[in-house]
Amino acid sequence: MKEIICGIFVFVVASLSAQIKGKVIKIKDGDTIVVLLANKSQQTLRLAEVDCPENGQAFGSNARQFTAAQVFGKTVVFYKVGKDRYGRSVAGVFYDGDKYLSKEIVKAGFGWWYFKASQNTELQKLQDEAKHKKLGLWSDVNAIAPWEFRKNKKNKKINETVSNPIIGFVILRNEESIRN
Numbered sequence: 001m002k003e004i005i006c007g008i009f010v011f012v013v014a015s016l017s018a019q020i021k022g023k024v025i026k027i028k029d030g031d032t033i034v035v036l037l038a039n040k041s042q043q044t045l046r047l048a049e050v051d052c053p054e055n056g057q058a059f060g061s062n063a064r065q066f067t068a069a070q071v072f073g074k075t076v077v078f079y080k081v082g083k084d085r086y087g088r089s090v091a092g093v094f095y096d097g098d099k100y101l102s103k104e105i106v107k108a109g110f111g112w113w114y115f116k117a118s119q120n121t122e123l124q125k126l127q128d129e130a131k132h133k134k135l136g137l138w139s140d141v142n143a144i145a146p147w148e149f150r151k152n153k154k155n156k157k158i159n160e161t162v163s164n165p166i167i168g169f170v171i172l173r174n175e176e177s178i179r180n
Contacts, residue, residue, distance in 0.1 A: 020078050024071045029055050030063025030111055031102075033071065033093070035078070046088045048081050049118035050102040051146045052111040058144075059137040063110040066136075070104055071095050090117075109136025112145055 022035030022043065030052025034044050052063035071093070078091040093101040105111040106123050109130035113123035131138045144152075 018080070020080070021075055022078065023075050024073060027064055027068040027072055029060065030067050030105065032088070033067065035076065044088045045078060045091045045093060046084050046086075047102050047105070048090050048092045049114055049120055049123055050105050050111040051114040052105065053137060054146050054149055057146065057149050058140055059110065062136065063105070066105065066108055066110045067101070070099075070101060076101075106130065109133075109138045111137075116147075 020037070022037045024033050025036045025042070026034035028034065028044070031047040031050050032044065033047070034042055036042055052067075053060040055061070055064070074095050076093050076095045078093045080089045080091050082090045084090050095101060102111070103123060103126065106113050107126045107130060113120070113127045115124065130136065137143045
């Protein structure tokens with residue numbers, strides 16, 4: 001029952017939001033696409049409710065290829081639901097009539113349900129099924145969520161910077177001057 005209510009909620013929100021059409025002209029990664037709008041402007045869309053492996057991360061290119069196979073060159077309908085920290089529009093993207101791209105990605109095992117920004121528990125169930133069937137990235141027993149991958153990459157960069165004697169000295173001197 002809860003899933004039905006969530007589904008109805010998503011449908012109502014999507015119906016109330018402005019429906020926009022565009023042709024997919026670029027796939028940046030598994031969860032980011034570029035569409036060409038009717039006025040010939042381009043818009044970068046970050047897919048709502050899903051987080052795919054990063055480029056350079058295991059299954060990152062597979063996720064990108066899956067997304068490309070689903071929507072590249074097609075006209076899609078999307079509903080903006082917000083902006084991300086980079087200023088990109090976050091959107092629910094629909095194609096081939098009624099297919100929800102984020103749902104298809106999670107179902108095929110090429111992305112995580114982004115529970116931090118989604119109440120859609122149907123996506124969690126699809127993720128659990130993909131995991132159980134070892135689909136896509138779930139065939140890797142050491143699958144690392146993209147948010148953890150980004151965090152580890154950032155920490156590694158910080159550690160490399162601090163371990164560099166010259167840069168580390170400058171950072172430490174700046175921290176001392178801030179404290180004093």
